[in-house]
Amino acid sequence: MPILLHCHKGIGPPVTGTALVAADNFSARYDLDRSKGVFSRPTHKLFGHSYADRILVLDTSKGGVATAWMLHEMASRSVVPKALIFNRVNPITAQGAAFGNVTLVDGFEGDVTQLFRTGDELRVDPAAGIVEILNRDG
Amino acid sequence: MRLNDEEKAMVAGDVGEVRRWAISHQIAVGEFFDAADFVPVAQAHIMADTESLGEAGVRFLEGLAAAPEAERWVRVPAITDPRGIDFAVYRRLGQTPEMAALERRTIAALRAFGVLMTDTCINYQTIMPPVRGEHMAYGDTGVVIYSNSVFGARSNFEGGPSALAAALTGRTPRYGYHLDACRRATRRFRLTAPPRDLSEWGALGGIVGEVCGSYWEVPAIEGMETVPGSDALKHFGTALASFGSVALFHMPGITAEEAVLAERAPAPITIGAAEIAAFLNRYxxxxxxxxxxxxxxxxxxxxxxxxxxxxxxxxxxxxxxxxxxxxxxxxxxxxxxxxxxxxxxxxxxxxxxxxxxxxxxxxxxxxxxxxxxxxxxxxxxxxxxxxxxxxxxxxxxxxxxxxxxxxxxx
Structure with missing residues (x-):
């Protein structure tokens, strides 16, 4: 049986993809080289990793307001995370997900950076407030 | 969210596609944060630098700007955050004519909404500071934290699309720092040595921000023996917002609101000259x-x-x-x-x-x-x-x- 986890109702379409997990935070401006599609902030735990088409699992969003436009810009070039999963986000990330039609959920019971592992195959259903880990048994 | 008749008309498209997009976007965000309803705002402040917008964002703005004037004109005064290009010096800085061209298209689109091109992140020092209790849709973290804290205004971080939407509808979802419950101090800090210049005020903001680490934390800074000036609080607040994503701080006796402590606020963390020096030494x-x-x-x-x-x-x-x-x-x-x-x-x-x-x-x-x-x-x-x-x-x-x-x- 896949592991089923409940969260707050989110934003964006249902998606399935592979998790990339770190106990770190997220800002499209502070952390990414959006032209190359990689984490570019040297101190970020995902430095050098590609984020394109991955389901990012991180602690929280941080910093400034640019992510609200940037997720839309990244989606227009199809170099964008497939979904974003956080413990709790700030308004900018939610606004950016809504504007860019990027899947976003938060508000789980427990720490998402412990609940999920890099390489997990996830199905995210924001409208239902559910994330399934498809390649691990509960 | 609970909608009044005017808001329902916007959702239905009765006042045009531009306001239908705007209120639909705001409802999506408001429902994510469990907002009960909307609150009218007095100003909107729009971040729209072209590096963030890209070609896709500029085309989006141009699409809305093509609507009839009555459907696209802002309903509250709307101003802009800094741009990406100063046309007088951009070549000297190594920026390109292509960047300048994208900037010109963005400016034309924003002007079509009736947006005032202030191009500033210090509007609270130069344009029109808010009044205590005024609800705003401010689109720069430094503007939000200074206005919420020093003046007692009420704004969330409103990214460019959301600030534009607020300008077009004249309202924003009532969640976060529009609510009394979010404005209580959740963290305490005690300052034992005052910062000596603006870089140290920023360092202090960075230290507090790294401890807070969340938009939903509100620090109270105790032990202020003198009143910091506007530029000191500007650098403190912008660093606090940047390092911690924090949108409100209290300095008892200095900032606008009484620092009511949340029940779970822990004992204060002491910050002095050694901590500030260590922060600067990292760089x-x-x-x-x-x-x-x-x-x-x-x-x-x-x-x-x-x-x-x-x-x-x-x-x-x-x-x-x-x-x-x-x-x-x-x-x-x-x-x-x-x-x-x-x-x-x-x-x-x-x-x-x-x-x-x-x-x-x-x-x-x-x-x-x-x-x-x-x-x-x-x-x-x-x-x-x-x-x-x-x-x-x-x-x-x-x-x-x-x-x-x-x-x-x-």
Whole structure:
């Protein structure tokens, strides 16, 4: 049986993809080289990793307001995370997900950076407030 | 969300497609944060730099701007955050005509909504400060935290699309810092030694921000023996918002609201001279070749412009180093009139108006100019700019100027 986890109702379409997990935070401006599609902030735990088409699992969003436009810009070039999963986000990330039609959920019971592992195959259903880990048994 | 008849009409498209998009976007965000309803706002402040927008964002704005004027005109005064291009100096900074062309298209689109092109992140010092209790849709973290804290205004971080939506509907979802429940202090800090300059005020903001680490934490800073000035609180707040994503702080006896402690607020954390020095030392790079010095982020006040001019008087910037001084159009005009701009430029420094360094294609500027080592007195900027490939150093204004003259980090 896949592991089923409940969260707050989110934003964006249902998606399935592979998790990339770190106990770190997220800002499209502070952390990414959006032209190359990689984490570019040297101190970020995902430095050098590609984020394109991955389901990012991180602690929280941080910093400034640019992510609200940037997720839309990244989606227009199809170099964008497939979904974003956080413990709790700030308004900018939610606004950016809504504007860019990027899947976003938060508000789980427990720490998402412990609940999920890099390489997990996830199905995210924001409208239902559910994330399934498809390649691990509960 | 509970909607009134006017809001229902917008959702139905009865007042046009532009306002239908705007309120639909706001409802999606409001429902994510469990907002009960909307609250009217007095101003909107729109971040729309073209590096963030890209071609896709500019086309989106142009699409809305093509609607009939009655359907697209803003319903509350709407102003802009810094742009990415100062047309007077962009070639000198290594920016391209293509970037300038995208900027011109964006400006044309925003003007079509009736947006006032203030191009500033210090509107609370230069345009129209809010009044205590006023609900706003401000689109710059530094503007939000200063306005919420110092003035007692009520705003969340409103990114560009949401601030534009608020301007078009005249309202915003009532969640976060529009609510009393979110404004209680959740963290306590005790200051044992006052910061000595703006770089140290920023460092203090960085230290507090790293401990808070969440938009939903509200720090109270105790132990303030003197009243900080507006520029000190500006640098403190912008760094706190940048390092911690924090949108409100309390300084009992100084900021607008009584610091009501949340039940779970832990014992205070002490911060003194040693902690501030350690923070600055994280960015130390003694004797490193210095490529660019930036005064900005946040844009400089008139008093900061005067301080830069005085520090540069009689000095000549090293030919291997570029000095950029960024301020708002209003302050630039004042600085021109008062002779500050000419004093700064006599040293070889560049004065840019209406931009912010990190919102100005920082990565492309670095590649075009061969810049790596950056020095600044802005803690906010050192936090942001590493992701763009720079190696930043944080230091006082005087040390930045001395280093710019020497061409290496002193």
């Amino acid at each position: 130390a790079a003694p004797d490193d070749k210095l490529d660019v010095v930036v005064f900005g982020a946040p844009q400089l006040s008139l008093f900061e412009m005067e301080a830069v001019a005085s520090a540069l008087d009689g000095q000549r910037v090293n030919p291997e180093t570029t000095v950029i001084v960024g301020t708002s159009p209003e302050i630039k005009h004042a600085a021109d009139r008062m002779g500050l701009t000419s004093r700064i430029e006599a040293s070889g420094a560049v004065v840019a108006q209406g931009i912010c360094f990190y919102q100005s294609y920082a990565r492309e500027m670095a590649e075009a100019n061969g810049w790596t080592r950056l020095m600044t007195n802005s803690a906010k900027l050192v936090n942001i700019i590493g992701g763009y490939g720079y190696r930043p150093t944080l230091a006082s204004l005087d040390r930045c100027v001395a280093s710019a003259v020497a061409g290496r980090v002193l």
